[in-house]
Amino acid sequence: xxxxxxxxxxxxxxxxxxxxxxxxxxxxxxxxxxxxxxxxxxxxxxxxxxxxxxxxxxxxxxxxxxxxxxxxxxxxxxxxxx
Numbered sequence: 001x002x003x004x005x006x007x008x009x010x011x012x013x014x015x016x017x018x019x020x021x022x023x024x025x026x027x028x029x030x031x032x033x034x035x036x037x038x039x040x041x042x043x044x045x046x047x048x049x050x051x052x053x054x055x056x057x058x059x060x061x062x063x064x065x066x067x068x069x070x071x072x073x074x075x076x077x078x079x080x081x082x
């Protein structure tokens with residue numbers, strides 16, 4: 001069976017596993033921190049960025065704030081608001 005352009009069976013399996021784990025996180029907990037942490041870990045595993053962070057909207061203050069950060073983000077982006 002021919003592969004889709006640049007997509008190996010191993011990569012497809014990895015992608016399915018990651019998205020399955022994210023779906024489990026969304027449906028297995030009501031704790032936002034736990035859900036966000038799992039999603040960020042899985043997205044880092046999938047995309048393999050050098051650094052990453054998750055910003056959330058504070059609707060009362062009309063700004064953004066760092067909710068989670070990647071391994072290399074360090075103290076320079078915590079707890080900064082944008």
